[in-house]
Amino acid sequence: MKRTDINTAGGSPAQGPGRFNSSTILYLVLLALALVAPAVLYPIFLVKVLCVALFALAFNLLIGYGGLLSFGHAMFFGGASYITGHAMLVWGWPTELGILVGVVFSTLLGVVAGLIAIRRQGIYFAMVTLALAQMVYFIFLQMPFTGGEDGIQNVPRRAVFGFIDIANDTTLYYVVLTIFVFGFLFIYRTxxxxxxxxxxxxxxxxxxxxxxxxxxxRFKLLAFVLSAGLAGLAGATKVVVFQIATLTDVTWQMSGEVVLMTLVGGLGTVFGPVVGAAIIITMQDYLATFGEWVLVIQGVTFVIMVSLFRRGVVGEIAALINRVR
Amino acid sequence: MSDYIIETSGLTKSFKGFTAVNGVDLRIRRGAIHALIGPNGAGKTTCFNLITKFLEPSEGRILYKGEDITRMKPADIARLGMVRSFQISATFPHLTVLENVRVALQRPLGTAFFFWRSETSLDGLNDRAMQLLDEVGLAEFAGAQAASLSYGRKRALELATTVALDPEVLLLDEPTSGMGREDIERITSLIKRVAVNRTILMVEHNLSVVSELSDRITVLARGQILAEGSYLEVSSNPEVVDAYMGSGHA
Known part of the structure; x- marks a missing residue:
């Protein structure tokens, strides 16, 4: 009996790579939209969404598919951005190697943090990751190379592979989109x-x-390490874009924000974290005039989402489609 | 080679002063269906958890095929060919019925850590999985989510998943608990079928199931062995009758 037969017999949606079904078409449409997006929207805004979305995707790999709530993912995101920033500014490394060393760092940090945290379950796991992330935060705050409160500034945007000039924002967008698509496919395959x-x-x-x-x-540890590495890829890419690595990216608020985005978008859905990141970044950017009130609006959104739309935006839409079928 | 596939000696488990299992010497003959019965709180499930290493024994030794497994990890016990089920039906609710069985089948492939390989590499196992599902009467539900199955079918799925590993020893924790009569009959005949060439140790409350299936019965009461023998021997033992009457079972 073929797999496809089983799927139709059971009425469950086919989900597998390489099959040309409705979700494949959806992904192609989204990719096409992403390719033309800079014509309509401000490229730097889009790039920010992509970086944060990749971070949320990495986080979702761990909680959505491994069932592990990490409350310290900022240590990988922010940690990688410091290392990448330092490698490019002080050591003068090219962009691609700078990003690579950031990812290697966060992956190794993932191994260490994972070995310590993974034996605990539920809330204890979350608390251990939070504690470790706070330690990493203070280490970065104290180390001279991070520039303390100032962060690492003026990180150069060097041409990728020596010939793709990312000083131009639109080119930069496509480079980041490539990294994002790579990360997305990596997670999808995983x-x-x-x-x-x-x-x-x-x-x-x-x-x-x-x-x-x-x-x-062992399986949970591998998931944790993969998630850490990808969170690092997001942080390393972010430093290339914004040319600055700051304490903000290693704070516990950053760890909390990624939880928020994933829940708003839809935990354990392939595309939910991307939607969640887009919503939260849009809120932060467009409501910036409200100042600190953005946090209140975010909080209210979060409470509404968790109490009324527990599956998140993408999760609710998917459930709706299933019901209509 | 010893006649006994599982032997425990002086198996003891205490939880903060309360001794749930106290010096149990259990010997399970190869190829037998051995039932562990006793009133509530007798320590049956604790015994089970000790043998499968889901709990650490406080004292005593466990031998499996003559090998000391007292300090092993539960996953390694499964790899030796001793696979357990759970009191509450243990399926993977949001995987499909087929995937449930396939997760067991895929372990011997040795690709369980391959996060870079497509899951289509597992499709070669689908035929075997369908065969196993067919044996328990679940073939038509292969594509459904396990969560959508009825209770009886979940237990059947659990059995199919366990058998997928082709274990030498099956440990079944109350395989018929919470079932209606029809489901009980179905599961009983399934157990009979999978018991061929295998050893089964089961905890069971339903005495008619016990009398129908088991070759040998051990009665536990207050963490200790009260009696052991065939169903006839055990059921005519006045101490056993007393223990059961005392706690309201018949």
Missing amino acids: IHSPFGQVLKAIRENEDRATSLGYHTT
């Missing part, structure tokens, strides 16, 4: 891989997965 299957099984019922002979902590 979710739809043999590893992803076991990871989802662990999220669903960890004891049962153990009883089938899976050492569940």
Whole structure:
């Protein structure tokens, strides 16, 4: 019996790479929109959305598919941006190597933090990640190379691979879009891989997965490390775009913001974090005139989402489509 | 090779002063269906959790095929061929029925950590998974989410997932609990079928299921072995009758 037969028999939506179904078409349409977007919207705004969306996607890999709530993901995002910023400004490294070293750093930090945190469950896991992130925050605050409160400023935008000039904002957008698409496909594949299957099984019922002979902590650790590395990719890309690495990106507020975005967009949905990031960044940018009130508006949005639309924007839409079918 | 596939000696578990299992010497004969019965709180499930290493024993030793497994991790126990089920049906609710079984089948492939490989690489297992589902009468639900199945079918799915690992020993924790009569009959005949060439240790409350399936019965009461033998021997034992009457079972 073929897989497709089973899917139609069970009435569940087909979901697999390489199949030309409605979601593939949706992704192609979204990609086309992304390609023409700079003609309509301000490229730097879009680039910011992409960086933060990649961060949220990385976070969602861990919570949505591994069932692990990390409350310290800013340490990977902000940590990578410091390392990348320093490598490019002080060591004079080219852009691609600068981003690479940031990702390597956050991946290694992910291994260390993961080994410490992964044995705890639920709220304790979240608390351990928060505590570790606070430690990382204070280390960065104290280390001379980060510039303390000032951060690392004037990071140069060097041509990518020596010939793609990213001083131009539109070119920069396409470079960042490429990085984003790479990250998105990486996560998509991870979710739809043999590893992803076991990871989802662990999220669903960890004891049962153990009883089938899976050492569940190893799978959770790998998910954590992958998530950390991708969060680092987002942070490293951000420093290239904004030419500045600051304390803001390693604070616990940043860790909280990514939780917010993922929940608003739809936890455990492939595209939810992107939508969530777009909504939150749009709110921050367009409501900036309200000053500190943005935080209140964000808080109210969050409460409304969690109490009324628990599945998030994308999750609710998906549920609606399923009901209509 | 010893006749006994599982042997425990002096198995003890205390929780902060309360001794749930107290010096249990259990011997499970290879190829048998062995039932563990007893009134509520007798320590049956604790015994189970100890043997499968979901709990650490306070004292005592556990041998599996003559090998000391007392300090092993639960996942490694499964890899040795001893797979357990749970009292509450243990499925992966948001995976499809097919995927539930396939998660078990995919372990021997050794690609479980391959996050870069497409899940279509698992499609080769679908035929075997469908065969297993067919055996438990779930083939037509293969594409449905496990969460949408009825309780009885969830238990059948759980059994199919367990059998997918082709274990030598199955440990079933109350396989018929919470089921209606029809489901009980179905599960009982399923257990009989999968018991061929396998050893089964089960905790069970339903005495008619126990009498129909088991070759040997161990009665636990207050964490200790009260009696052991065939159904006839055990059911005519006055101490056993007393223990059951005392707690309202018949």
